[in-house]
Amino acid sequence: MSIVVTGATGHLGRHVVEQLLEKVPADQITAVVRTPEKAAGFADRGVRIVVADYNAPETFDTAFAAGDKVLLISGNEFDKGRVGQHKVVIEAAKAAGVALLAYTSAPGPLAAALADDHRGTEEALLASGLPYALLRNGWYNENYTENLAPVLEHNAVVAAAGDGRVSSASRADYAAAAVAVLTGEGHENQTYELGGDEAWSFAEYAAELSRQTGKEIAYNNVPGETLIGILTGAGLPEPFAAILVGVDASIAQGQLVVSTGDLSRLSGRPTTPISESIAIALKG
Numbered sequence: 001m002s003i004v005v006t007g008a009t010g011h012l013g014r015h016v017v018e019q020l021l022e023k024v025p026a027d028q029i030t031a032v033v034r035t036p037e038k039a040a041g042f043a044d045r046g047v048r049i050v051v052a053d054y055n056a057p058e059t060f061d062t063a064f065a066a067g068d069k070v071l072l073i074s075g076n077e078f079d080k081g082r083v084g085q086h087k088v089v090i091e092a093a094k095a096a097g098v099a100l101l102a103y104t105s106a107p108g109p110l111a112a113a114l115a116d117d118h119r120g121t122e123e124a125l126l127a128s129g130l131p132y133a134l135l136r137n138g139w140y141n142e143n144y145t146e147n148l149a150p151v152l153e154h155n156a157v158v159a160a161a162g163d164g165r166v167s168s169a170s171r172a173d174y175a176a177a178a179v180a181v182l183t184g185e186g187h188e189n190q191t192y193e194l195g196g197d198e199a200w201s202f203a204e205y206a207a208e209l210s211r212q213t214g215k216e217i218a219y220n221n222v223p224g225e226t227l228i229g230i231l232t233g234a235g236l237p238e239p240f241a242a243i244l245v246g247v248d249a250s251i252a253q254g255q256l257v258v259s260t261g262d263l264s265r266l267s268g269r270p271t272t273p274i275s276e277s278i279a280i281a282l283k284g
Contacts, residue, residue, distance in 0.1 A: 001099070002048065003182050004030040004064060006089060007073035009038040011142070012104065015175035016071060016182075017042055023183050032063055054085035057092070064096035069182050072103045074118065083120035090121075094128050100188060101125060102133040102181050104174075108193055109255045112246040131188040133181050138195030138258045139168040141277035144205065148281055150234070151217065157206040158220045160227040164202075164251035167195030167258040169271035176267035195258025196271040208275050212282060224249060 003020060007013040008031035020029050026046030033039045034053050043049050052059035054075050064070060070093050075085045086103070093101050103125055106118040118136075125132050151157055177194055181187045200208075206219040222230070224245045231241035250256060264271050 001067040001069070002028055002030045002065065004032060004050075004068050004070045004098075005073070006032040006052075006054075006071065007075070008042070009033050009035065010073060010076070012171050012175060013073050015172050016073075016178050017047065019172075019175050019179045020182070021045065021047070023179060030063070030068075032060075054088055057088045060088060060092035064093050064098050066097040066099075068093075068096065068098040069100040070098050070102065071178055071182055072101060072121075074104050074121070082117040083124065086117075086121040087124050090124055090128050090130065094130055099131060100133060100182075101128075101130045102135055102178060102187070104178070105134050105136045107136050107138050107195065107256060107258055108191075110247075110250055111253075111255060112243070112250040114243050114247055133187045133189075134191040135174070135178055135181065136191065136193050137174050138193075138263075139166050139256055140174070141168045141170045141196075141272060141274050142281075143168070144274070145277045145281035148209075148278075151209065152213065152215070155215055155217050156220050157202055157209065157217060158222060158227065158230060159202050160222055160224045160245055160248040160252070161202055162221055162252035164248075164254060164256070165199035166201075166251055166256045167197075167199040168256075168274060169194075169196035169263055170277055173263060173267055173269075173271045176269070177263050180266045180268070192262040192266065193258050193260045194263040194266070195256070195260070196273070197261070197264055198271075198273055199257050199259075200274050205274060208278055212275070212278055 005016050030048040031042050032050045032052050039049050050063045072089050075082050106115040203219045206217045210217045227245050228241045232238050
């Protein structure tokens with residue numbers, strides 16, 4: 001039996017594998033990657049590496065074995081039909097007879113277009129008959145703190161989210177929840193709504209940035225169309241900019257507030273506050 005992590009060299013996947021290595025022997029972990037060179041560090045520590053691509057179904061033929069527990073980390077190729085990509089993994093997992101397939105989804109209340117692929121994947125997973133765990137991950141702190149350069153350059157947090165609040169947490173927090181599900185018992189056919197313990201608004205985010213930098217950083221709430229123009233002007237493709245602005249609209253409606261406590265309960269610790277992630281980013 002192996003614990004298999006797809007997308008294992010991505011931002012979230014690396015955290016999951018690192019935390020698994022703290023809990024189980026390396027030879028019980030399989031990292032599924034597209035670029036083996038990026039996984040060399042894991043291979044050196046005894047992790048089994050499988051090279052496979054969501055766009056090439058045959059590459060998953062030997063990725064799984066009966067009794068495996070699998071974490072399907074959602075793909076990030078928004079233009080390549082993510083539901084179809086995810087179905088490749090689900091079908092290979094079913095053919096192999098895995099014991100559990102956990103999927104990193106989106107919060108249940110999220111109605112933004114970003115959630116459409118996640119809902120489609122959830123439907124395919126439930127229809128497969130596989131024992132499943134839906135890890136409905138909320139927003140990551142790093143979605144904001146890894147993009148501070150323009151904020152600090154213009155002394156402004158720009159969003160189209162009104163007074164909406166975000167229950168974000170760090171990637172490491174979400175990884176810890178996934179590891180708990182992959183290494184624990186009794187998670188079959190469960191749905192977890194995962195988010196940070198403390199929700200924050202963009203005005204509070206700007207105030208915290210001001211406090212930590214000593215600069216006067218404002219929150220500029222702008223119409224969605226204006227934000228699309230700003231994002232495309234910064235080089236983002238318009239379809240992706242529209243997806244991000246759609247998320248802001250959902251935030252304004254309270255759809256990224258998660259109050260279940262599932263994340264801290266699964267991880268066994270309080271979630272990382274946005275202030276801590278800001279401090280880490282500013283040091284970096």
